[in-house]
Each structure stands twice: as structure tokens, then as C-alpha cells.
Amino acid sequence: MASLLLSHSANRGCSFVAPQAKLGATNVQLIKRHYTSTGTDWHLHCSIRVPDLTYDHYELTDDQGGEKPGRYSFSPDELVLVDRGYSHRAGVARVLNAGAQVLVRWNPGLFPLEARHGQALVQLPRLRALGEGQAAECPVQFVWNQKTYPLRLGALRKSQLAAKRALRRAQRKAQKNGTHAQAEALELTGYVLVLTSDTTLP
Numbered sequence: 057m058a059s060l061l062l063s064h065s066a067n068r069g070c071s072f073v074a075p076q077a078k079l080g081a082t083n084v085q086l087i088k089r090h091y092t093s094t095g096t097d098w099h100l101h102c103s104i105r106v107p108d109l110t111y112d113h114y115e116l117t118d119d120q121g122g123e124k125p126g127r128y129s130f131s132p133d134e135l136v137l138v139d140r141g142y143s144h145r146a147g148v149a150r151v152l153n154a155g156a157q158v159l160v161r162w163n164p165g166l167f168p169l170e171a172r173h174g175q176a177l178v179q180l181p182r183l184r185a186l187g188e189g190q191a192a193e194c195p196v197q198f199v200w201n202q203k204t205y206p207l208r209l210g211a212l213r214k215s216q217l218a219a220k221r222a223l224r225r226a227q228r229k230a231q232k233n234g235t236h237a238q239a240e241a242l243e244l245t246g247y248v249l250v251l252t253s254d255t256t257l258p
Contacts, residue, residue: 130154135254143167148207148251149200157254162209164244167251169196169209179211180240183247186213196251205253212248219246 130136132155138147143163151158162169171177172195179194186192191212197204214222222245230237 130156132156135159143251145198145200148198149203149205152205152253157252159250159252159254162249162251164249165241167198169198169207169251171195172197172206174204179209180243183211183213183244186211186247188213188215207251207253208255210250210252214246214248222246 130151134156136151136156136158138151138158138160140161140163142148143160144166145168148158148160148167169177174197177196182192182194189212191210193208193210195206196209197206199205213219223242226237226242226245
């Protein structure tokens, strides 16, 4: 998973998978939402097949159209890559119930996790021990509809510059929404956080 995190750090928003990563899945599906603004906000939801970069699903909605994996279909031979907006238990559970594997940026505010065996997940002390550019991972799980799903949580500490930028974005977003960001959530912006169910990813 370290190569995954390093790849994402170097190519933010472009790729989650390192070029030489060996995948257990035979097909990779990348799900994205694009924003457009022409006086009215429109959202384009799409699914892209990797590595041939062909689109196999389009859906245009207004600004009420949320990021829901329920818009898409999945198969057991797939690795599904989704961005932070899709980081919630219902969507990830749907991917896993279809037999596919998932790779998603973790959104701690929307996606509660547990340590294995249902223990409380305490991640900050371990994250603080990471040096800039260092990565680590740990086994985690989540519960949805009384079913437990095991995952791996990977973390990479951002550079000081990247961490400051991420912190400012989070603070501006909270101010715009009229909310108060929790101290832990603000500290977590200093890391790239990724969840996956695929045990073959390096």
C-alpha cells in the first residue's frame, strides 16, 4: 500500500494506483464526479475503465445528485477506485457485497471505522510518529446493516507545504458551511488516508 500512497501523493487527483502495482482484480473501474458551472451547477457522474480509459457510464444531475455507488454496477473481477466523496459505509458495502474490491480515500467524518475485533480505532498517536513522506497501514473494519467488513487503512504523511494547504482548505470549507471543524479532523488533513479491501495491493 505504500506505493499506492506515494503515487497518489505525487499525482493528486489523477491516480491511486502505482504504475507497477500488481492487482488481484482483472478490471479496474474508476468512478468520478465532475462539477460544471454555467449559471446552474451540474454534476457529471461517470465510470472509466482503466487502463484503456473508456467511459462505460454517464449520468448528468443537478447539484442535488449525490455521490452514490448505487448508480453503478460491479462484478467480482473488478477493483473499484472511488474518490473521497464516495467514502461512506453504504457505498463501500455495496461494492464489497458484489464481490468486487474497493480502493477509496477515507473521509473520517462520514465513514466511522473500528480496529479489528470491534475495538476503538485510535490512529493519531501512530500517525504522529510518521516522518514526512513515510507511510504505514493497519487492519480496520466497519459495520453496516449488522455485517462486518474488513479493510486496510493506509496513511502517508504529507509535506509541510501540502499539509498547510490542506488545513487551509478544510478551515475555509468549515467557515463557508458555518460549521466548526474538530481538532482531530483538522489534524488528519496532514495525511493521505486510503482504505482498501484488496490484500494483493503492495
